[in-house]
Amino acid sequence: MPLAYLKREGLRLFVWCNACSRNRSLPVEPLIAALGPDCPVPAAARRLRCTGCGGRDIESRPDWAPESPGVISRHI
Ligand SMILES: [Zn+2]
Known part of the structure; x- marks a missing residue:
């Protein structure tokens, strides 16, 4: 799945660290x-x-x- 797919779908990238379990959602x-x-x-x-x-x-x-909740990010 390419990064362009996330952008097209209005999704962010959820990332986490295996070492310390810190996680966050990043804009693509x-x-x-x-x-x-x-x-x-x-x-x-x-x-x-x-x-x-x-x-x-x-x-x-x-x-x-x-x-x-309620955030729709499908703006073109
Ligand atoms: Zn870490």
């Missing part, structure tokens, strides 16, 4: 700007560094269920 636009729209989601995670412990054991998945 900056990632696409840095890595390109065809970059696969798992590959994008490997480019990230944990803001908590500095670790690079990061995993990611599409953020299917945003924490803010």
Whole structure:
């Protein structure tokens, strides 16, 4: 699944650190700007560094269920 898919669906990227379990939801636009729209989601995670412990054991998945209820992000 490429980053462009998340953008098209209005999804954010949910990432977490295997070392310290810190997690957050990231907007995909900056990632696409840095890595390109065809970059696969798992590959994008490997480019990230944990803001908590500095670790690079990061995993990611599409953020299917945003924490803010009622937010529809399908604006074109
Ligand atoms: Zn960490």
